[in-house]
Amino acid sequence: MSESRFADLLERVMGLSAASIGPGAIERAVDARRRETGLRDGDAYWALLQASSAEVQQLIEAVVVPETWFFRNPQAFRAMERDVLGPRLRADPQAGARLLSLPCSTGEEAYTMAMALMESGIEPHSFSIEAVDISQHAIDMARAGCYGRNSFRGHELAFRDRYFDARPHGWAVRDEVRAPVRFAQGNIFAPGFMAQAGVFDVIFCRNMLIYFDIPRQKQAIAVLRRLLAPDGTLFVGHSEAGLMREEGFVSAGMAMAFAFRRAPEAAALRAPAGPTATVVPPPRASLRAPVAKRPAALRVIERVRPTRPETTRSIAKTLDLAALRRMADDGRVEEAERGAQTYIRENGASPDALLLLGLISDAAGQGKAAAHYYRKVLYLDPGNVEALGHLALLLRREGDHAGARLIDERMRRQDGRRN
Numbered sequence: 001m002s003e004s005r006f007a008d009l010l011e012r013v014m015g016l017s018a019a020s021i022g023p024g025a026i027e028r029a030v031d032a033r034r035r036e037t038g039l040r041d042g043d044a045y046w047a048l049l050q051a052s053s054a055e056v057q058q059l060i061e062a063v064v065v066p067e068t069w070f071f072r073n074p075q076a077f078r079a080m081e082r083d084v085l086g087p088r089l090r091a092d093p094q095a096g097a098r099l100l101s102l103p104c105s106t107g108e109e110a111y112t113m114a115m116a117l118m119e120s121g122i123e124p125h126s127f128s129i130e131a132v133d134i135s136q137h138a139i140d141m142a143r144a145g146c147y148g149r150n151s152f153r154g155h156e157l158a159f160r161d162r163y164f165d166a167r168p169h170g171w172a173v174r175d176e177v178r179a180p181v182r183f184a185q186g187n188i189f190a191p192g193f194m195a196q197a198g199v200f201d202v203i204f205c206r207n208m209l210i211y212f213d214i215p216r217q218k219q220a221i222a223v224l225r226r227l228l229a230p231d232g233t234l235f236v237g238h239s240e241a242g243l244m245r246e247e248g249f250v251s252a253g254m255a256m257a258f259a260f261r262r263a264p265e266a267a268a269l270r271a272p273a274g275p276t277a278t279v280v281p282p283p284r285a286s287l288r289a290p291v292a293k294r295p296a297a298l299r300v301i302e303r304v305r306p307t308r309p310e311t312t313r314s315i316a317k318t319l320d321l322a323a324l325r326r327m328a329d330d331g332r333v334e335e336a337e338r339g340a341q342t343y344i345r346e347n348g349a350s351p352d353a354l355l356l357l358g359l360i361s362d363a364a365g366q367g368k369a370a371a372h373y374y375r376k377v378l379y380l381d382p383g384n385v386e387a388l389g390h391l392a393l394l395l396r397r398e399g400d401h402a403g404a405r406l407i408d409e410r411m412r413r414q415d416g417r418r419n
């Protein structure tokens, strides 16, 4: 059963690169399906696959990796609300917004998009979320909307009390969160995929491109480009960020959110600068806007990242903190983390390096460590609006509303001083 014909078929139909799911995974899936269908050998199962698209779908179900959970990389949802849709929908709730979760797997990502917007007071009727995945099984589970422990990871689970009802076998998502979300089965490589869907203001396409080889990644990105509104924002997984840059997207400048925009829009925003300068478009204005107020030095990166691999030590020495931060935004998170630690060892505690470590911990769902770093920043730089903003959001997510209000108050005082 080690024949490559099964792997070739899966590559052709769904873009799966056999190497991405580990040696033997396709072979095991084929063997399981062959036994399930009661067929004697690989040739008989191959013949069935040629004759039955339903069986092809069953084989797909057996090889997909549906790993997902609520608020996976919370920075992305926060940035989507704070820097992209929140300001717009609060200013004009009638403006509406269209969001896409592709792939949505069992639905956690799409429901999280809804919760993130609702958390900031946006009414569910002012946005809609399409959620698509190749796995019919995953879509059925998403529609059922009842989740076990594995979907709730980390310690910041206060949202579960607000948006779910406890059931004997898990937690059922409440109707108000379901209302704006619509699930559909779909394969990004199917001819005419979402041809009538129009464009989306926000697309989450996280942790799918990593399963494709390079030509298929390019093909999938072309589909995403078509589905993304000209001023839309595309969120990818952290290991996919470098790829987006290679494909001509530009960072939307949202720390650790791995958010991108289409290049032409960014080109229009590009300020006249030296040949190697890159300007990250600043986030749009927001009510909380901690990022919008970040020092200009963190927005304008004056050196491009090196093309040659370098040791962490030399990176910390030769690149400034803004470059380390950019590296983290590009998905080179571990390198950036080591770089920030080296920077602190060599230069002493620095608010910007500590803030970066806070953002990295926050993105990894390590709320306690993130809060520790944010507080260290505030010890050294009590008016640091970015640390204040992120700490307030973190406390709110943990259900510490009194603590969050105190930080909000500090932030307002800080704003008063600035204006």
Ligand SMILES: C[S@@+](CC[C@H](N)C(=O)[O-])C[C@H]1O[C@@H](n2cnc3c(N)ncnc32)[C@H](O)[C@@H]1O
Residues within 6 Å of the ligand: 013, 014, 015, 064, 065, 066, 067, 068, 069, 072, 102, 103, 104, 105, 106, 109, 132, 133, 134, 135, 138, 186, 187, 188, 189, 205, 206, 207, 208, 211, 237
């Ligand atoms: C690891 S999950 C990612 C879920 C979610 N976006 C996240 O980051 O948590 C990958 C999903 O990609 C889906 N997938 C794989 N190939 C696909 C394709 N060709 N079209 C649509 N979905 C696909 C799988 O079914 C699986 O549910």
